[in-house]
Amino acid sequence: MSAEYYPHLINLAYVVAGILFILGLKGLTHPRTAVGGNLLGALAMLLAIVATLLKTKIIEDYTWILIGTGIGTVIGVLFATRIAMTAMPQLVALFNGFGGGASVLVAGAELVKNIRALTLDSNGAEAAATATPNVVADVAIVASGLIGAVTFWGSLVAMGKLQELKMFKKNISLPGQQVFNALLALAALALGVWLVSDPTNMTAYWGLVAVASVLGLTLVLPIGGADMPVVIALLNSYSGLAAASTGFVIDNNVLIIAGSLVGASGLILTQIMCKAMNRSLTNVLFGVLEPGGAAADADEVYAGRVKSTSADEVAMLYESAQRAVIVPGYGLAVAQAQHAVRDLMDVLESRGVEVEFAIHPVAGRMPGHMNVLLAEAEVPYEKLREMDEINSTFPQTDVTLVIGANDVVNPVARTDPSSPIAGMPILDVDKSRTVVVVKRSLSPGFAGIPNPLFAADNCLMYFGDGKQAMLDLVGALKEL
Amino acid sequence: MTPELLGSLVTGLTIFALAVFVGFEIITKIPPTLHTPLMSGSNAISGITIVGAILSAGADHGELAFWLGLVALVMATINVVGGFLVTHRMLAMFRKKK
Numbered sequence: 001m002s003a004e005y006y007p008h009l010i011n012l013a014y015v016v017a018g019i020l021f022i023l024g025l026k027g028l029t030h031p032r033t034a035v036g037g038n039l040l041g042a043l044a045m046l047l048a049i050v051a052t053l054l055k056t057k058i059i060e061d062y063t064w065i066l067i068g069t070g071i072g073t074v075i076g077v078l079f080a081t082r083i084a085m086t087a088m089p090q091l092v093a094l095f096n097g098f099g100g101g102a103s104v105l106v107a108g109a110e111l112v113k114n115i116r117a118l119t120l121d122s123n124g125a126e127a128a129a130t131a132t133p134n135v136v137a138d139v140a141i142v143a144s145g146l147i148g149a150v151t152f153w154g155s156l157v158a159m160g161k162l163q164e165l166k167m168f169k170k171n172i173s174l175p176g177q178q179v180f181n182a183l184l185a186l187a188a189l190a191l192g193v194w195l196v197s198d199p200t201n202m203t204a205y206w207g208l209v210a211v212a213s214v215l216g217l218t219l220v221l222p223i224g225g226a227d228m229p230v231v232i233a234l235l236n237s238y239s240g241l242a243a244a245s246t247g248f249v250i251d252n253n254v255l256i257i258a259g260s261l262v263g264a265s266g267l268i269l270t271q272i273m274c275k276a277m278n279r280s281l282t283n284v285l286f287g288v289l290e291p292g293g294a295a296a297d298a299d300e301v302y303a304g305r306v307k308s309t310s311a312d313e314v315a316m317l318y319e320s321a322q323r324a325v326i327v328p329g330y331g332l333a334v335a336q337a338q339h340a341v342r343d344l345m346d347v348l349e350s351r352g353v354e355v356e357f358a359i360h361p362v363a364g365r366m367p368g369h370m371n372v373l374l375a376e377a378e379v380p381y382e383k384l385r386e387m388d389e390i391n392s393t394f395p396q397t398d399v400t401l402v403i404g405a406n407d408v409v410n411p412v413a414r415t416d417p418s419s420p421i422a423g424m425p426i427l428d429v430d431k432s433r434t435v436v437v438v439k440r441s442l443s444p445g446f447a448g449i450p451n452p453l454f455a456a457d458n459c460l461m462y463f464g465d466g467k468q469a470m471l472d473l474v475g476a477l478k479e480l
Numbered sequence: 481m482t483p484e485l486l487g488s489l490v491t492g493l494t495i496f497a498l499a500v501f502v503g504f505e506i507i508t509k510i511p512p513t514l515h516t517p518l519m520s521g522s523n524a525i526s527g528i529t530i531v532g533a534i535l536s537a538g539a540d541h542g543e544l545a546f547w548l549g550l551v552a553l554v555m556a557t558i559n560v561v562g563g564f565l566v567t568h569r570m571l572a573m574f575r576k577k578k
Contacts, residue, residue, distance in 0.1 A: 021525055022502055028518050029509045031574040038521050038571055042564040045528065052531045053538075065538055068550050072557020079558070080565035088570070092520050095527075095563050098555040102529040105552035109536035112545040135481050136489045236519050239526040248492050250532050256492055257499045258528035264503025265522045269515060361512060368515030375573040381513050 013051035014254035020044030021258050025265070031381050048254050085376045086333045089366040093159040093232055096239045100151025103242035104209055107144035110137065110249050115200045133199040140248035142192035145205060146212045148242040153216030155235050161220075162228060162365055168221075177222060178286055184215040219285065226330075226407070226446035228365045230273045230284045237266020269367050276361035276387075278413075278424040298450040302442060309460035311469070314401075314436050315476035321398035323354045325390065327427055328370050329363050331404015331439070335466030341403065342377035344470055347477045356383055358390045358400075358427050360408040387427055397432040403466050404438070406445030411453055421447050435459040438469045517570045524563025530556035 021044045027037015053065070083091045114137060160168035188211045195204035223231055240262025247255025274281050318324060326345070332338060345355045357379065363370045371384055394400065402409055405427075413424040429435050430453050437454060439461065444450060453459055462469055481489075510518050533556045536549025 018499075022506065024525075025503075025506050025510075025518075025522070028514055028521060029506070029511070031511075031514060031571075034514055034517060035568065035571045035575055038517070038564060038567045041521060041525055042568075045525070045530075045560055045564070048528060048531055049534065052534045055535070062538075064546070064550060065534055065553065068533075068537060068553035069557045072554040073561045075554075076558040076560070076562030077565060080562040080569065083566065085570070085573075088516060088520070088566075091562075091566060092516075092523055095520070095523050095559050098559040099523065099526045099529060102527070102533055102552040102556040102559065105548045105555070106529055106532035106536055109541070109545040109548035109552065110532070112548070113536075113539070113541040116541055132482070134485060136485055136492075232519065236523060236526075239523065243526045243529045244496060246529050246532050248489075250535060251488055251492070252531060253492070253495050255528050255531060256495050258525050260496050260499035261503040261506075262522045262526040264500045265507045265518065268504065268507045269519065272512075272515075359512070366516055367519060368512055368517070371513040372516045372570050372573070375570070378573070381574055384513055386512055 007055070010051045010055045011253065013047055014252070017044040017048040017051070017254050018257035020047065021261060025261060044258075048258075085338075085373055086336060087163070088372060089228065089232060089364075089369060090159045090162040092366060093155045093162060093235065096232070096235050097152045097155030097159065099239040100148040100155060100235075100242050103144045103148035103239075103246045104152065106246050107141045107148065107249050108205060108209070111141050111202065111205055114138075115202065118200050135196065137249050137251070138196045138199050139192075140245045141205065142195055142208065143245035144242055144249055145209045146188055146192065147238050147245060149209045149212035150216040150219065151235055151238040151242055153213045154220040154231070154238075157217055157220040158228060158231050158235060161223075161225060177218065181215060181218055181286075184211055184218065187211045188215065223284070224446060225365065226362075227277075227284050229362050229367055229369075230270055230277070230281070232366050233266050233269035233273055234281075234285075235266075237263050237270060240264075240266055273362055273367060276425060278421070298442070298444070301450040301452050302455050305455040306442065307460050309436065309462050311462075311472035311476040313460070314399075314462055314473055315480055317399050317434055317436070318348060318351070318353060318477060319480055321348075321353050323356075323393075323397050324348055325356050325358050325394070325397045325400045325429070325432065327358045327360075327400060327402040327405050327409060327429055328374070329360075329403065329405025329408065330365060330369075331466055333364060333369065333373055333404070335404065337403065337466040337470050338373040338377040338379075340467050340470030340474065342374070342379050343474045344401075344477075345379060345383075347474050351477070356385050356390065356393075358387065358429075359384050360387055360405070360427055363405060363408060387425060391428045394428045394431040398434065400429045400432040400435045402429055402435060402437045402439075403470070406439070406451055407447045407449075409453055410445070410447070410449070410451045411456075412449065412451070419449060421449070429453070430456055430458070433458060436462050438462045438464065438466055440465065514571075514574070517567050517574075520563055520570065521567040524560055524567060527556045527559035527563060530560055 024037045024041030027033045191208040244259025409429045412419045413421045413426045533552035
């Protein structure tokens with residue numbers, strides 16, 4: 001076959017890679033097939049990389065490519081093998097940022113290349129232009145730079161917040177924040193238009209990247225920890241869109257396919273998260289949770305009605321129970337209590353108690369966070385129930401143990417239309433015969449409102465650190 | 481815009497639109513239990529920009545393009561290698577059953 005066929009064969013390899021990406025994602029639809037699906041995705045990536053290396057027959061020297069991938073591989077492996085499962089949201093945010101950053105730089109390199117083609121002749125001397133401007137590539141370069149820079153900086157801020165770095169602790173929001181962001185977006189657009197109308201203007205591109213970087217920072221800085229599931233999902237979507245637009249820049253189909261798959265995935269997750277919080281995306285991104293005017297005062301809600309309990313008492317409760325539900329929240333991750341909770345499940349099951357876990361969609365700091373933690377502790381995934389599935393079973397549940405969750409079990413969401421969380425779908429734990437809440441104190445959750453569940457007749461507060469509380473409880477159960 | 485350019489744009493948009501729909505169809509079927517691995521796995525897939533980075537770092541378009549490409553290559557490789565590896569680590573936990 002003559003060399004003319006060569007580029008087409010490489011494109012064929014890209015199509016195969018695209019198909020493998022799709023099949024890989026399809027594998028993720030079931031825990032049994034998921035490992036294979038992920039490997040298929042990795043295989044697709046390898047195929048795309050090898051095809052690209054063959055394509056670059058223009059290069060005589062692979063040294064720097066080897067060095068670059070070598071450094072990246074070492075760093076990637078270190079992160080991936082050392083990270084604790086509780087810190088997964090931070091890691092995903094960081095990787096996300098790298099994806100966005102790579103898009104910015106590739107688009108920049110491509111712009112350099114295009115400018116050279118427009119201003120230099122084949123001998124590298126400045127002469128009459130030999131190429132014509134490529135509007136499609138220029139628009140795509142603008143999109144990659146804009147989305148990529150927002151993704152990069154937004155993800156870094158999100159990572160800082162998830163890691164609870166001091167400098168990101170406060171949800172900084174400046175007065176006139178929205179106006180400022182709108183102005184930044186307009187400035188970015190103007191710079192983009194400038195670049196498209198003057199495609200040899202490198203300044204316009206880096207100006208655009210600078211403005212988009214500030215925008216990435218100011219968009220995420222005001223957003224609080226509990227809204228992080230939405231932010232990460234959205235940034236995930238952006239990193240895909242950035243890759244897709246880079247595909248338009250270098251006219252490469254596999255980038256477009258893979259990028260749009262990821263873009264769609266992130267968008268769906270964003271939508272699911274918003275729905276689970278009963279908030280619109282605009283509300284999460286630009287709104288602040290208003291402290292509901294009619295929200296009851298904490299003292300009024302709790303006054304003299306909160307009953308505190310101990311490990312021995314809870315163990316007694318379990319002794320006569322037939323069905324128990326455990327509701328994990330972010331506090332479980334903070335206390336690293338997943339293994340202790342698993343021990344509790346084992347002890348209860350050995351005593352003939354039916355145990356299930358109720359997972360609220362926004363429990364934790366990223367979609368599915370609790371599931372991963374419990375999987376790490378080897379809790380079988382069949383025991384993890386989604387909110388819609390398990391809510392109808394609470395009236396038949398003898399003991400529900402809430403550990404490290406607050407707003408997602410606050411009955412106010414159902415009863416008080418003026419509450420800031422009104423209408424948010426919650427786990428109806430208050431309908432079970434007894435609720436035990438493991439918590440350090442009566443402090444409010446992210447929504448900043450008191451939880452009448454804690455003062456309910458069927459609720460007992462088991463104060464303490466999540467992990468220690470579980471260990472004590474398991475100990476008490478074993479002594480029975 | 482030349483006719484060839486318009487042609488390649490339309491082809492690109494066709495692929496984009498179809499892939500988005502395929503993405504929506506598949507992703508909505510993924511159970512919430514696997515949403516974290518889905519995010520880290522799809523994250524790794526978005527590292528496909530590595531293809532562009534290799535082209536930029538490998539082709540001779542001057543020093544600036546080379547350095548941009550090289551840094552992009554390192555970032556994208558971290559994204560790809562780390563992403564797939566950590567996803568594998570997580571998924572292996574889901575499979576672990578006695």
